[in-house]
Amino acid sequence: MFKKVIAGFIAALSILFLVACGANKNTNHPSEKPVVTVTTSFLYDMVDQLAGDYVKRELIIPAGEDPHLYVAKAGDLKKLQEADLVLYHGLHFEGKMVDALEQGGVAVSKDFKKSDIGTMDEDGESVVDPHFWFDITPYKSAVQVASEELQKLIPDKQSAISKNTKDYLAELDRLDAWNKEQLAAVPQNSRYLVTPHDAFNYFARAYGFTLYAPQGVSTDSEVANSDMIETVNLIIEHNIKAIFTESTTNPERMEKLQEAVAAKGSQVEVVTGEGKELFSDSLADTSAFSIFHI
Ligand SMILES: [Zn+2]
Secondary structure (H helix, E strand, C coil): CCHHHHHHHHHHHHHHHHEEEECCCCCCCCCCEEEECCCCHHHHHHHHHCCCCCEEEEEEECCCCCCCCCCHHHHHHHHHHHCCEEEEEECCCCCCCCCHHHHCCCCCCCCCHHHHHHECCCCCCCCCECCHHHHHHHHHHHHHHHHHHHHHCCCCHHHHHHHHHHHHHHHHHHHHHHHHHHCCCCCCCCCCCCCCCCCCCHHHHHHEEEEEEEECCCCCCCCCCHHHHHHHHHHHCCCCCECCCCCCCHHHHHHHHHHHHHHCCCEEEEEEECCCCCCCCCCCHHHHHHHHHC
């Protein structure tokens, strides 16, 4: 019953959204800044970098909430209806809002190469992995798409947005170089990353890490006991010293892994808590940004 109600709500949302987007481009707020509604904290930041002075931004999924599981609320409908532009990730990242978003929004992943988005599961099947922000190449493609859409939305600010885009892409390149420099300090045989859900394939590919995650690329699935046991064995086998929690998932699973490792006579640290956990599916709240400022 509950599922049916949700499905009905999403269907209604899709239709209203379609009508709104078809009818209201640039006509809602003739004397105000155009409204850009985005799904995630990543895109909220991206739009700020590119056109922060020229648009009003609306965010659907708050920082720290899990986008895989997020279900649109009534207030989100208003944000979608009133938007002059809607930007979302795609690749089924916003798994519960796909229908509504596909009908009127622009997916920033639309220009990705097929070879950039696939990952293999343990059965050798190719699965679409949405966590592209850990690899600068697809992230830059997403920035270009957002930039083009913003330039179309505000043609008289085209040259300013274009300059912001150039500056931002250069900053991303500097950040990537800084990442490589920092990660070079980690010895090759220690480059293992154990996380709750499988969000770091792009990171692993870009920076040469091996990953283990008891849960798949979405958090929308149960964790099999066999996957937990396998991860415990891998932690012991590779003498992994630390495993990580995420800001968007329950830390309990990693504590259970730690207990299971201890039960086999080994030790592993759980890196957790504010400012220490991994920001896999959301940026940090802006109040925490100063800690990470480079
Ligand atoms: Zn995820």
